[in-house]
Structure formats: C-alpha cells, structure tokens
Amino acid sequence: MSSTSDPSDPTEPFASTLDVLARILPPHLLNPRVGIVCGSGLSTLAASLREVVEVPYSALEGFGKSTVAGHKSALAFGLVGEGAGVPVVVQLGRFHAYEGHPIKAVVYPIRLMAKLGVQNLIIASATGALNPDLAVGTIVTIHDHLAIPNMTGWLNPLFGPLTSSDHTRFLPLSDAYSVKLRRLAFHAAHALGLPDDALAEGTYAWVSGPTYETPAEGRFLRAAGADVVGMSTVPEVVAAREEGLEVLVLALVTNAVVIPERYRSIKEEVKAELEGRKVETPPEPVVNHEEVLTVGRLKAELMKSLVARIIEMIPRD
Numbered sequence: 001m002s003s004t005s006d007p008s009d010p011t012e013p014f015a016s017t018l019d020v021l022a023r024i025l026p027p028h029l030l031n032p033r034v035g036i037v038c039g040s041g042l043s044t045l046a047a048s049l050r051e052v053v054e055v056p057y058s059a060l061e062g063f064g065k066s067t068v069a070g071h072k073s074a075l076a077f078g079l080v081g082e083g084a085g086v087p088v089v090v091q092l093g094r095f096h097a098y099e100g101h102p103i104k105a106v107v108y109p110i111r112l113m114a115k116l117g118v119q120n121l122i123i124a125s126a127t128g129a130l131n132p133d134l135a136v137g138t139i140v141t142i143h144d145h146l147a148i149p150n151m152t153g154w155l156n157p158l159f160g161p162l163t164s165s166d167h168t169r170f171l172p173l174s175d176a177y178s179v180k181l182r183r184l185a186f187h188a189a190h191a192l193g194l195p196d197d198a199l200a201e202g203t204y205a206w207v208s209g210p211t212y213e214t215p216a217e218g219r220f221l222r223a224a225g226a227d228v229v230g231m232s233t234v235p236e237v238v239a240a241r242e243e244g245l246e247v248l249v250l251a252l253v254t255n256a257v258v259i260p261e262r263y264r265s266i267k268e269e270v271k272a273e274l275e276g277r278k279v280e281t282p283p284e285p286v287v288n289h290e291e292v293l294t295v296g297r298l299k300a301e302l303m304k305s306l307v308a309r310i311i312e313m314i315p316r317d
C-alpha cells in the first residue's frame, strides 16, 4: 500500500492508478470489457490471454500485496478469443480481509475495473462444499449468498459515506448474480462438452476466515441454506453491484467441509478401553490450504476454457 495515501479511502488513488495504467498499456487494452478475479490456485486463468501486459501491484497506488499462497500480485491485461478479441483485465491475486487488508482495499481493484470500463465481472474462488451432493472438482455457479459478517455490521465494503452520486445508499442484492451470465456459463459448458455434473448451482456462505469451519459451524451454514463456503468473493460482489457491473461467480469445490454425522465419543472409547474392548478410531479428515491449491491447479485448465468461452459468448454492444 502506498505510504502517501489512506488505504481505507477508495476515492483517493483512482486518478493516479488510472494515470499509471494509461502510460503502460496500449490503447486497445486500456478499456477492458470483462474483468476476472482469480481465486486460490487459479491465477493461470490469465495464461490464455493474447498480447498480455502484466502490471505488478507495486506499481499501482491503492493496491496492497497478495500474501496468500496461490495468489500473484499483478493485474494482467490482454485479449480473449480470435480476431480483434475481447479486451479483459485479470486480477491475478485477490485481497482478503483476513490478511489485514481494510475491506475498502479488498474491493479497490473491482472499483478500478469499473472505472476502466468493465461491464461484466467473472469471479473465481476456491470453496469448501457444505452440500454433500457437490463433489470436489465441481464448479458451482453462485445464485445467492449468505454473508453473516455483513448482516451483523462487520466488513461490509459499503459502510461509510457514499463515494459517488451514481451509488445508492441501500443497495438491493436480491438480483446480485446475473441471470444473463449464469445462462452463458451453462451454454459454454454445453459447447465445451462438459459432463452434466461439472457445473452446478448453489449458494455461497462468506466467512471472514482465516480459520476453516468447525463441524458445528459447517452444520450451521448448511442448515442456513448454503452449498459452499469461502473466505472471499462476497465483498467483491457487493462492490461490483454498487458499481453497476453484471457478476458471475464460479466457485470451485476444492474440498468437503468436515461435518461428521456424530461426534466421536471419548467417553465411550475410554469405557471400552477399561472393559478391554477394542474400538476402531478412523482418522478424522482435516482440510488444509495445500489441498485447496492442488485441486485449483488440477481444475485450472477447465476453468480457463470455461471462462474464455463465456467471455466470447457475451454479446457485444
């Protein structure tokens, strides 16, 4: 983060950031139509861009540094598709509140994308499955979210004075997830010949992290109607909607949230031990970020093809 600007003030550094980009980028890349945010292990989404120009966050005022494994600290500008192509900007590493970034800084890249002319935003993220029908490797198109931190007054990126006369004080979110883009996602999956279960639909529960869920928390979120859980995405969606962007979220299931049907009873185990009975104690699975990154890497090609096909299908106005 620049030492000369207030990182929690999203209004201040735009002019300087835009100025830097205008000096670095060729004119045909300066006004991307589509923005992409890469989740954990998914930064290779930018590998298929043509004429790519990478701009490190260190060159951009208002940008921090991504500190999470699997996230790079750069924006990539380039073209997707044949011919003139579609100009896009890719956020190769996102910011999470749990890293210590102020929530306004977490969404700064989204607001910058809007200022550059982005109209459609595709957000990719790594998530744990709460819904037992969602296998690891499934891509879930998000149709709704549950943001407990926002509901209770924490970490809402819209807290504070309105920063533009184009913004509304009370933003509706019942239409947050673009039907147009979700339809395109399923058409793209069909065009790519993906099996029916490769792409699903569901609700994303946002938690602050960085801790993974306890079984009780997982059970609670599932009972509240969530299908997957993650530590990002929702602040970006909220800011994007305030900026008037159409939003598609592709949540990759990287692991199953551990929700045992019942707890292991230590009381019973000790009783059995004292009575000389043998008790089976199978190891209990524990999620870790390496596993999340591995699945991200395994599915990166698929995500890349899907995202590219969706972008090519977005009608040009």
Ligand SMILES: O=P(O)(O)O[C@@H]1C[C@H](O)[C@@H](CO)O1
Binding pocket: 038, 039, 040, 068, 094, 096, 124, 125, 126, 127, 209, 230, 231, 232, 233, 288, 289, 292
């Ligand atoms: O940045 P995303 O949401 O894709 O990454 C998820 C959430 C945490 O940052 C991390 C936990 O493994 O993966």
Ligand SMILES: Nc1nc2[nH]cnc2c(=O)[nH]1
Binding pocket: 126, 127, 128, 129, 207, 209, 211, 212, 213, 229, 230, 231, 254, 255, 256, 257, 287, 292
């Ligand atoms: N909160 C949360 N975030 C994740 N990101 C990837 N997997 C998980 C998970 O199981 N829980």
